[in-house]
Each structure stands twice: as structure tokens, then as C-alpha cells.
Amino acid sequence: MDVEARKIVEVGYGGNERLLMNMGPQHPSAHGVFRAILQLEGETVAAVDAVIGYLHRCHEKLGETLTYVQYPSIASKTDYVAAMTSELTYVAAVEKVGKVEVPKRAQYLRVLVAELQRVASHCLWLGTWCLDMGGALGGGATVFLYAMREREMILDLFEALTGARLLYGFHQVGGVRYDLPAGWAETCRQTIDFVAKRLDEYQAMLEGNAFFLVRTQGVGVISRELAQELGVSGPLIRGSGVNYDVRRAEPYSSYQDFEFRIPVEAAGDCYARYRVRMQEFRESIKIVRQVLDGLPEGPISSRPGVKSVGQVRVPKGEGYARVEGARGEVGCYLISDGSPKPYRMKWRGASFSNLAALPHILPGHKVADVVAIMGSVDPVFGEVDR
Amino acid sequence: MTHLIVAFVLLNAIILVVAYITLLERKFAARMQSRIGPYYVGWPHGWLQPIADALKLMLKEDVVPTLSDRWVYNLAPLVFLLPCMLIFATIPFAPGLGLADLNIGVLFFLAVSALEIVGLFMGGWGSNNKYALLSAMRAVNQIISYDLPFIFAALVPVVLAGSMQMSAIVVAQQGLFGWFVFYPGIGQLAFLAYVIATIAAENRVPFDILEAESELVAGFRVEYSGMKFALIQLGEYAHLVGTSFLGALLFLGGWLGPGPTWLGPLWFLLKAVLVFLLVTWVRWSFVRIRVDQILAISWKLLLPATVILLLATGFVVAAGFGRGA
Numbered sequence: 114m115d116v117e118a119r120k121i122v123e124v125g126y127g128g129n130e131r132l133l134m135n136m137g138p139q140h141p142s143a144h145g146v147f148r149a150i151l152q153l154e155g156e157t158v159a160a161v162d163a164v165i166g167y168l169h170r171c172h173e174k175l176g177e178t179l180t181y182v183q184y185p186s187i188a189s190k191t192d193y194v195a196a197m198t199s200e201l202t203y204v205a206a207v208e209k210v211g212k213v214e215v216p217k218r219a220q221y222l223r224v225l226v227a228e229l230q231r232v233a234s235h236c237l238w239l240g241t242w243c244l245d246m247g248g249a250l251g252g253g254a255t256v257f258l259y260a261m262r263e264r265e266m267i268l269d270l271f272e273a274l275t276g277a278r279l280l281y282g283f284h285q286v287g288g289v290r291y292d293l294p295a296g297w298a299e300t301c302r303q304t305i306d307f308v309a310k311r312l313d314e315y316q317a318m319l320e321g322n323a324f325f326l327v328r329t330q331g332v333g334v335i336s337r338e339l340a341q342e343l344g345v346s347g348p349l350i351r352g353s354g355v356n357y358d359v360r361r362a363e364p365y366s367s368y369q370d371f372e373f374r375i376p377v378e379a380a381g382d383c384y385a386r387y388r389v390r391m392q393e394f395r396e397s398i399k400i401v402r403q404v405l406d407g408l409p410e411g412p413i414s415s416r417p418g419v420k421s422v423g424q425v426r427v428p429k430g431e432g433y434a435r436v437e438g439a440r441g442e443v444g445c446y447l448i449s450d451g452s453p454k455p456y457r458m459k460w461r462g463a464s465f466s467n468l469a470a471l472p473h474i475l476p477g478h479k480v481a482d483v484v485a486i487m488g489s490v491d492p493v494f495g496e497v498d499r
Numbered sequence: 500m501t502h503l504i505v506a507f508v509l510l511n512a513i514i515l516v517v518a519y520i521t522l523l524e525r526k527f528a529a530r531m532q533s534r535i536g537p538y539y540v541g542w543p544h545g546w547l548q549p550i551a552d553a554l555k556l557m558l559k560e561d562v563v564p565t566l567s568d569r570w571v572y573n574l575a576p577l578v579f580l581l582p583c584m585l586i587f588a589t590i591p592f593a594p595g596l597g598l599a600d601l602n603i604g605v606l607f608f609l610a611v612s613a614l615e616i617v618g619l620f621m622g623g624w625g626s627n628n629k630y631a632l633l634s635a636m637r638a639v640n641q642i643i644s645y646d647l648p649f650i651f652a653a654l655v656p657v658v659l660a661g662s663m664q665m666s667a668i669v670v671a672q673q674g675l676f677g678w679f680v681f682y683p684g685i686g687q688l689a690f691l692a693y694v695i696a697t698i699a700a701e702n703r704v705p706f707d708i709l710e711a712e713s714e715l716v717a718g719f720r721v722e723y724s725g726m727k728f729a730l731i732q733l734g735e736y737a738h739l740v741g742t743s744f745l746g747a748l749l750f751l752g753g754w755l756g757p758g759p760t761w762l763g764p765l766w767f768l769l770k771a772v773l774v775f776l777l778v779t780w781v782r783w784s785f786v787r788i789r790v791d792q793i794l795a796i797s798w799k800l801l802l803p804a805t806v807i808l809l810l811a812t813g814f815v816v817a818a819g820f821g822r823g824a
Contacts, residue, residue, distance in 0.1 A: 132629060132633075134629045134630075134633070135629075140716065141712050141713050141716060142713040142714070153633075156633070156637075156790055156791075243786060244713065245713045246713070246786040246787060247704060247705075247713075247785065247786035247787055252704060252705070252782070252783055252784045252785040252786050253704075253713075253786050253787070254528075254532065254783070255528075255531055255532050255783050255784060258532040258533065258534065259532070259533070262533065318784075322784075322785065322786070324705050324785045324786055324787075324788050325785075325786050327788060327789075327792055328786055328787075328788060328789065479789050479790060479791060480633070480714050480715075481708065481711065481714050481787070481789045481790065482789065483714070484713050484714050
């Protein structure tokens with residue numbers, strides 16, 4: 114038996130030029146549960162077969178069995194790194210179908226948490242991406258631990274606000290569930306000032322680092338045409354020179370009230386995506402400041418507090434709501450039949466569409482670039498597989 | 500007989516130093532990353548952590564993959580460890596305190612230290628794992644590429660001192676600013692090249708493409724566990740410590756330092772730790788670079804630079820500015 118098995122393995126190894134290598138789903142930089150079957154010619158990737166679905170949890174079916182009151186706290190489990198935007202997408206879709214008014218204060222609070230969430234999510238991205246390139250036992254780990262420290266501070270804010278650190282249940286149909294606790298705004302201001310200061314440090318540390326530059330510049334170029342063809346969104350498409358942001362293209366939740374810039378870089382490589390995200394950090398912080406300055410008084414929800422799970426009913430109809438998440442356009446399509454549960458629900462995960470670019474850009478790169486490019490795409494597999 | 504006793508003592512001392520230098524690195528890295536590092540095992544500050552790690556590794560199950568090349572796989576850690584320990588044989592820790600102060604000490608060191616690649620490749624090949632195989636391929640590429648600049652950089656003090664005997668090289672560095680790192684121009688450049696080549700030859704970040712845990716999981720040692728893993732780890736750190744000692748000896752004046760003579764070994768250890776920390780500092784601040792970039796740095800930059808440096812040193816010595824006896 115031993116001899117037989119040995120023979121098979123040798124065919125796999127010694128076969129003419131190509132080596133079939135499996136990366137994931139159990140792999141240090143699989144970002145969860147991604148599996149890439151790489152065909153290698155020496156160190157160079159000749160072809161890649163991207164396999165997804167290891168984290169499939171029937172979210173869309175689950176959405177049909179849970180009521181409009183129950184699902185928002187489950188929605189946060191699609192993109193668990195940016196749970197606030199996932200929730201927001203779902204309730205926005207329900208509000209669109211049900212034509213529910215949202216009070217101004219609630220809209221501002223939604224913007225506030227969404228932008229804080231973007232900062233937290235980008236912190237995680239920066240850390241894990243550098244970890245991919247620098248290794249768990251190297252400079253990457255240093256950046257990772259720094260970035261996690263800042264992310265923790267924002268999670269502390271969320272904990273003070275909602276009582277949870279990862280999956281919040283902050284949004285509800287018609288508004289938000291919690292108002293700001295006393296003193297929260299002041300802590301928030303201090304935190305974002307602090308994060309802004311630290312960001313300068315990271316930028317100096319990374320952009321002045323020749324090794325970081327050679328690993329990212331010119332690597333994993335997504336051309337403008339490819340980006341538009343594949344429907345990638347978020348920092349990816351803005352890194353490829355397309356000025357597209359849902360917050361600007363189709364403002365929701367009072368985004369039109371705030372001053373902010375949409376960062377765009379033309380190069381389309383890993384470094385361009387990095388630059389875009391680093392600027393987004395700052396724009397998000399700017400928006401948070403504006404929200405805190407101009408937060409209107411008033412109710413935080415147009416609906417009374419939740420008493421039973423079947424309380425919210427939505428008239429017959431259908432609608433699609435989209436939100437600019439940390440990774441791109443998150444969408445939710447909803448069909449209502451008038452009952453407390455949706456008839457059909459469909460997610461558009463930003464990571465799912467962004468991941469489609471991988472098989473197009475990976476071939477021709479070295480194995481080491483595979484993880485760098487994957488990290489720059491910033492996929493969250495809860496959102497890909499749903 | 501005396502040689503045997505000295506060798507036994509030396510080996511155990513090396514293992515102890517290596518164990519505690521890992522703790523030093525962990526503490527150093529932790530401080531860089533605003534952490535505390537090992538703390539509770541051997542309170543305070545984790546003084547017993549290396550011992551606990553060693554005991555843990557001894558207790559671990561020894562897994563041998565079914566389809567591995569058993570002989571090669573099982574032998575690899577030993578083949579790897581042996582040269583990493585042998586390099587200490589010619590290092591004198593103080594005048595007369597060493598195993599064998601050969602008159603070709605530096606040559607012996609360089610020749611034996613280059614042998615580690617055999618064990619590395621055996622481990623990568625014998626594991627029958629694609630990550631390990633790829634890592635072994637990279638290992639051969641990288642270590643051969645960087646051994647040349649490493650040797651050329653190490654030869655600069657040899658030429659300056661006019662001897663390959665390690666004690667003679669130290670003696671040549673006596674006096675105020677006599678250390679070869681202070682030798683105008685040549686000394687600093689050679690030391691810089693030496694440190695860079697050390698980082699690469701020891702496959703540490705940013706040149707750690709062998710281990711590359713984000714791509715190749717753990718590289719050539721991905722299949723090793725328990726004591727075999729410990730041996731590989733020990734070998735790797737012993738090699739680094741040995742290279743640090745050589746660096747301290749060649750460039751930082753070995754055991755020379757203020758105070759009575761018996762402080763010599765302590766000075767030597769301190770200087771070696773300094774070189775080690777230099778390498779560690781780089782390790783925890785940079786991201787890893789790619790295999791093609793690593794080879795380009797070696798062949799296009801470091802190798803020509805060190806060759807020119809060695810030639811320049813030759814001219815300087817020929818002009819009568821050498822330090823040899």
C-alpha cells in the first residue's frame with residue numbers, strides 16, 4: 114500500500130513542469146476559509162482555481178425564516194468585520210420596501226457608527242495585510258498589533274454604545290436601538306483624534322519602507338476596464354481610477370449633509386488600494402467629527418421599542434438598498450408578502466464581487482504575491498459565502 | 500579527554516545561551532510591539548519560559564508523515580543541527596578559552612556554517628510536502644546566494660588582520676578605536692554588508708522566505724513536531740548566535756573591553772547580543788520581500804559591493820595600512 118501511494122505522489126511531484134499547490138481553506142493567510150488551488154511553474158503562478166463556500170450558512174434562507182425584528186442582529190454576521198454596515202443594509206432595504214421614515218438623529222447616528230466601523234475594519238485590514246506580507250514573526254506582526262490596538266479602542270466605543278464588541282444589533286427598522294450614553298461623544302472625539310495621530314505614524318512607517326514599496330507597487334494591477342467589467346467596488350474600484358462611491362452616487366442616511374472627499378488612485382495595484390484606504394481612514398474620521406458637531410436632537414426611532422418579534426410588518430412589494438461598506442457596495446434585495454417575514458432576501462456581498470478579480474490578476478505573479486494581493490482585496494468570508 | 504570535557508561544557512553553555520536568547524528576542528519584540536511578552540512562567544518576566552518551552556516540545560508527539568522519505572526525514576534535524584553546533588568549535592571566548600583556536604578558524608567557521616543547507620534541503624525534501632519542497636528550493640537559492648557576500652564581508656577583517664586565526668584577529672583590534680568596525684570607510688561598509696548577509700543567511704525577516712508562514716505555512720519544517728522541531732529551532736538559533744559571535748569577533752573586537760581580563764567573555768557575549776539585537780530589530784520592523792527581489796539584491800548589489808570592498812581592502816593592506824602583526 115505504501116509503495117502504491119508513493120507512486121501516485123511522485124506523479125504529482127515529478128509531472129512535467131507544473132506543481133499543483135493547495136492554499137487553504139486551512140492556511141495562515143486564507144483570511145478565513147478561502148481556498149486557492151494554484152498551478153505553479155517554479156515560483157510563478159500559472160493558473161488559479163478559487164474555491165469558496167466553506168463558510169456558507171444559508172443566510173438568505175435564514176432571512177426568510179426570521180422576522181424583520183429578528184434578522185438585523187443576524188445580518189451583522191454576514192460581514193462580521195464591519196457588522197454595522199451589514200445591519201444598516203438590511204434595515205435600509207426594509208425601510209425602502211415599507212416606506213418607513215427614519216428620524217434625522219437616527220440617520221446621523223447610523224452614519225456615525227458606519228464611519229467608525231469603517232475605521233475599525235480598515236485597521237483590521239491594514240494589520241492582516243501586513244501580516245500576510247511580513248509574516249507572523251516579523252515586521253508585519255508589529256503593524257498588526259499596532260492596528261489592532263486602535264481597533265480595540267473603537268470596539269470599546271461600540272461596547273459602551275451597544276454592549277457588544279463584534280455583532281451589535283444596533284439598527285432596527287425605523288431607526289436605531291440605542292442613543293449615545295452620557296460622555297460618549299467626548300470619548301469618541303478623543304479616540305478618533307488619537308487614531309488620526311497614529312495613522313500618520315503608520316503611514317510614515319510603511320511608506321518610508323523600501324521593502325514595503327517593492328512588495329506593493331506594480332503588484333496585482335486591476336485595470337480600470339477589468340474593474341468595471343467584474344463589478345468590483347469599494348477601495349478596489351477607486352484604486353483602479355474609477356470615482357464611484359455609493360455614499361456619493363446615491364446618498365442614503367443623510368450622507369449628503371457631510372463634507373468628504375472620495376479618494377481615487379489611478380494605478381490599480383496593491384499600493385493604490387493601500388493609498389485609497391489610508392485616505393478613507395481620514396475621510397471617515399472627518400465625517401465622524403461632523404456628525405458629532407451637528408447631531409440633531411429628537412427621537413432615535415420612528416417606531417416604538419420592540420415588544421414582540423412579529424411586531425414589524427411591511428406591505429407587499431420589493432426593493433433594493435445599497436450601502437457603501439468598508440469593502441465596497443453591500444446590497445440587500447428584499448421581497449415582502451405583507452407578513453412579518455420577508456418572502457425572499459438576497460445579499461450582494463462586496464467581498465464576493467471583489468474576489469472575482471483574483472483569478473484574473475493572480476496568474477503571472479509569484480507565490481508570495483498571492484497573499485499580498487489577496488490581502489489587498491480584503492475579503493471577509495462571512496460576506497462571500499453568507 | 501580535556502577536549503571532550505570542554506566540548507561538553509561548551510555545548511551545554513551554547514544550548515543555554517540559545518534558549519535564553521530566544522527569551523530576549525521575545526521580550527525585545529514584545530516591547531517593539533507594545534506588548535509585555537512572556538511573563539507568568541517564572542514570574543516575573545518569564546524567566547523560566549525557555550525551559551518550559553523545551554519541556555513542552557519534549558512531551559509532544561513525534562509525528563512522521565506516512566509518505567515521507569523516512570531516513571531523510573528523520574536524519575534532517577540532526578544534519579541541520581550538527582554544523583550549527585560545530586561552528587562554535589573555533590571561536591575563542593577569551594584568550595585561551597575555547598575548544599580549538601585553529602590557524603584557519605575563520606575558514607572553518609565559514610565552511611562548516613555553509614553546510615546547514617544540506618539539512619535544510621533534506622528536511623524539505625523528506626517531508627514530502629509541497630510547502631516544504633518549495634521552501635527547500637528557496638533555501639538552496641537563497642543561502643547559496645547569500646553565503647558569497649557573507650564570506651566576502653567576513654574576509655575583510657581577515658585581510659586587515661592578515662590572519663585567519665580568530666585570536667589573532669582580536670589581537671589586531673587592540674587600542675582605542677582599534678575595532679575593525681571603526682576602520683575608516685571599509686570597516687563600516689563591511690559590517691553593514693555582514694549584518695545584511697547574516698539576516699539573509701539566517702533567513703530572518705525580511706529575508707525569511709524559507710519559513711514564510713503566510714505563504715508556505717512554516718516552510719521546510721512544516722511537518723516536524725516535538726523534539727525534531729526543537730532541534731531545528733535550536734539549530735537555527737545556534738547558527739544565528741554563532742554568526743553574531745563571529746560578527747562581534749571580527750568587527751567589534753571580541754573580548755576586548757575595559758576592566759580586568761576575566762570580564763573578557765562577558766564583553767564578548769554582550770557584543771554578540773548587540774549584533775543579535777541588530778538583526779532582531781530589523782526583523783520586527785520590515786515586511787518580507789519576494790524571492791526574486793531577494794536574489795536580485797544579492798547578485799546585483801551585495802555581491803559586487805562586497806567583492807569591490809574586499810579588493811579595496813587588499814589595496815589598503817598592500818599600501819601598508821593593515822593591522823597584521
